[in-house]
Structures are given as structure tokens and as C-alpha cells.
Amino acid sequence: MRALVIDDSRAMRRIVSSILNGLGYEVRDAGHGREGLDVLDEGWIPDLVCVDWNMPVMDGLQFVSAVRSNPAWRRVTIMMVTSESEHTQIVKALAAGAHEYVIKPFTADAIRDKLALLGLLPEEAVL
Amino acid sequence: MTTPDTGERRRSSDARPPITDLMDPATVQVIVDDAWTALVGEDEPLIPLPGQLPADVLSAWVDVVGPWTGSVVLTTGAQTAAELTRALLGETAPELLEYEDVADAFGEIANVVGGNVKAALPGPSGLSLPEVGDAPAVRNPEDLLRVDVLWRGQPLSISVQGALPPLPVQ
Numbered sequence: 503m504r505a506l507v508i509d510d511s512r513a514m515r516r517i518v519s520s521i522l523n524g525l526g527y528e529v530r531d532a533g534h535g536r537e538g539l540d541v542l543d544e545g546w547i548p549d550l551v552c553v554d555w556n557m558p559v560m561d562g563l564q565f566v567s568a569v570r571s572n573p574a575w576r577r578v579t580i581m582m583v584t585s586e587s588e589h590t591q592i593v594k595a596l597a598a599g600a601h602e603y604v605i606k607p608f609t610a611d612a613i614r615d616k617l618a619l620l621g622l623l624p625e626e627a628v629l
Numbered sequence: 630m631t632t633p634d635t636g637e638r639r640r641s642s643d644a645r646p647p648i649t650d651l652m653d654p655a656t657v658q659v660i661v662d663d664a665w666t667a668l669v670g671e672d673e674p675l676i677p678l679p680g681q682l683p684a685d686v687l688s689a690w691v692d693v694v695g696p697w698t699g700s701v702v703l704t705t706g707a708q709t710a711a712e713l714t715r716a717l718l719g720e721t722a723p724e725l726l727e728y729e730d731v732a733d734a735f736g737e738i739a740n741v742v743g744g745n746v747k748a749a750l751p752g753p754s755g756l757s758l759p760e761v762g763d764a765p766a767v768r769n770p771e772d773l774l775r776v777d778v779l780w781r782g783q784p785l786s787i788s789v790q791g792a793l794p795p796l797p798v799q
Contacts, residue, residue, distance in 0.1 A: 510758070513714070513734040516721040517668075556740070556758055585744025588752050606741045607667030 503624050504546070507531040508538040508565065509554040509583070514606075518552050518583060521610045525617070526624035535560030539568055542575055549577075550622050552604075552613075555584035555591070563598055570599035579620055583608070645796075647772040648789050651697055651750055657776045660745045661787055665780075668738060669716045679777035680784030682706065688764035689735040691743035692792065695754025699772065699791040701743035702764045703735065709783040710735045732761040746789055764788070769795045 505527040507518045515531045522529050530546065532538040534557040542548075551569070555562040562582055569575045581602040582595045592603050602616050617623045658677060665675050683706040690702040705713070714734035715722045723730060736759030747754050767773055772791030777784065 511733055511737040511740070512730070513717055513737050516718055520719075520721055556756055558758060585741045586756065587744060587748040588754070590753055606744065607664045609667055 503527050503550070503622065504548040505529045505550040505552065506538060506541055506546075506548040507552045508533075508535060508557070508562070509552075510534055510557040511554070514554065514583075518613070521613050522550075522552070524610070525614065525627040534558055535562060535565030535568070538565055542569070542572075542578075547575065547578065549579060550617070550620075551578055551580045552583045553580060553600075555582060555586040555595070563595060566595065566598040566600050579622060581616060581620070583613075645697070645793065647769070648697060648699065648774045648791060649772075652746070652774060652789065654774060654776050656749055657746065657774060657787055657789060658778075660749070661742055661776065661778070664738060664741045664745065668741065669713065669780075673716070673781060675778040675780055675785070677776070678779050680779050680782075682784050682786065683708075687731070687735060687761065689732070689739035689759055689761045690764060691739055691759050692757040693743065693747045693750065693754050694757070695747075696751040697754070697791070698793060699789065700765050701739065701746045702788040702790060703739045703742065703785065704764055704788070705735075705780075705785040706783055707731075709780065709785065712781065712783075713738065736761045742787065765790070765792070768792060771795060 505522045507515050509515045510533050519529045536559045553562040553565055566580055580600045582600045583604045585606040587605045604616055685707045686704050687707045687710045688702055688704040690700045692700050710731050711726055714731045717734045740759045747756050767790050769791050774789045776787045
């Protein structure tokens with residue numbers, strides 16, 4: 503399975519990528535939403551996108567809206583991974599088309615549990 | 630007949646509670662502890678004790694803009710910030726840390742702490758991208774909440790500080 507991690511913090515990209523790698527995902531990353539769209543435009547379509555909210559150039563909410571406006575990417579599952587924890591912000595992200603929401607700080611188990619809920623745990627991680 | 634503007638209405642609508650009316654140090658401590666456990670690990674918890682910051686410090690902060698406007702600032706020694714970066718990145722840390730690595734990691738810790746402080750304040754509020762460097766000046770000592778801790782025996786301070794100067798005394 504493929505995952506795209508989008509966060510303007512290299513540290514956070516490394517942490518999330520490491521968790522997903524450990525679960526068996528093939529992972530690519532991007533520093534903001536526009537770079538993330540570039541990856542999709544290349545034809546590298548992930549099963550999962552983990553995207554931060556506050557980023558320069560294109561933020562997470564704009565990225566979600568852009569992905570949802572393209573029918574070719576409708577199968578992509580999007581999980582917001584962000585420190586935006588206000589209820590109204592969460593509702594906004596879900597309304598835009600995100601499937602799940604993980605609030606920083608999180609643990610590896612929290613990511614794993616969300617993926618299990620989404621049916622996106624690779625087989626090797628379930629065993 | 631027009632009523633002369635005495636400023637009364639403007640002043641009453643401009644009422645802005647200081648951070649100490651909105652949050653207490655224990656809440657900040659819990660937020661920082663949670664961030665630490667998740668990002669840095671639970672093996673090296675923060676000790677709630679003050680310490681003397683060294684001369685060579687680094688700050689990372691995010692700004693909160695909303696009913697309360699200010700910054701959430703983390704400050705520690707430059708060497709401790711580098712150690713924090715290694716702890717945060719774990720086995721993915723590069724062999725040779727550059728300033729950008731430290732700024733990025735320390736900024737992300739400030740982002741996580743700031744985001745959760747924002748969530749505990751009256752909203753809606755906006756959150757800026759993290760910045761790293763010399764901390765913004767404290768503009769109103771009455772609108773300041775500070776928590777001091779030790780990590781690996783080294784001091785770290787967390788300040789939630791208002792961005793606005795005190796209102797003129799009437």
C-alpha cells in the first residue's frame with residue numbers, strides 16, 4: 503500500500519513516514535499541499551494521504567478540497583494529522599472531504615488505530 | 630442630538646481578559662507533558678522545576694490570533710534544543726544536525742504545544758506557522774503565564790504571552 507505524507511515540518515514527515523513504513527507502507531512525502539498535488543499529478547496515487555493543516559503555499563484544507571474536486575483521485579483516503587484541534591476546524595476538514603482526523607501530539611498506536619478503523623492496515627501489520 | 634464619544638463604549642467592548650483569566654499553569658503543564666510524552670518519549674519526562682537558562686538560548690513560537698491574541702513560546706539552551714531534535718527524530722536523525730534540523734524540530738514542538746493551548750482558549754482563533762529565533766518581547770507582564778521545567782536537567786521555559794500592550798490607565 504502507498505501513503506503520501508504532507509507536512510511542512512521535516513521532523514514530522516520523518517516521524518509519520520517512519521510509523522507508516524513500519525506498518526508496511528511505501529511512503530513518499532511533500533512539504534506542502536501544492537507539492538502533494540504534484541505527486542498525484544505524476545500518477546503516483548496513494549491509498550492514504552496524511553496531511554497537516556497549517557502549511558505555507560497550500561494548506562491542508564485547500565489540498566483536501568483540490569483532491570476532492572478531481573474524480574480521478576476519489577479513492578484516495580485522507581487523514582488530517584495536525585495540531586488544529588478546535589471542534590469547528592475538525593468539522594471543516596471532514597466537510598471538505600477528509601476521512602479521519604489525528605490531533606498532534608499522537609502516538610504510533612493512535613495512527614495504527616485510525617488506519618484499522620479506515621480498513622487501511624496493510625496485511626503484514628495485522629498479522 | 631449626538632452623544633459625545635467619551636470612549637466608554639469602546640473601552641468596554643475592548644475588554645480583553647489576560648491569559649491568567651483564561652488558563653492556569655497546570656493546564657499548560659499538562660499540554661506540554663502530553664506533547665513531550667508523544668513526541669520525545671515517556672522515558673525522559675519533564676520535571677516541573679525552574680532552572681537558569683544559559684546565555685545561548687533558542688526560542689520557538691507560534692502566534693494565536695483570536696479573542697485572546699499572543700504567542701506560545703518555548704525557550705531553551707541551543708545545545709538542549711539540538712538534543713531535543715535528536716530525541717524527536719530518534720533513529721531517523723541525520724548524523725550531523727544542521728541549524729535547519731533544530732529549527733524545524735523545535736518549531737514543530739512549539740506548533741504542537743501552541744495548537745493545544747489554542748484549543749483550550751476561547752475561539753475561534755487562528756494559529757500561525759512556527760517561528761524560531763529570538764523570542765518576541767513580553768508586551769504586558771500582566772498578560773503572561775510561564776511554566777518552567779527541566780529536561781535532562783536542562784531548563785526549558787514555556788510562556789503564553791499576550792501580544793498587546795496594556796490598556797491605558799483610566
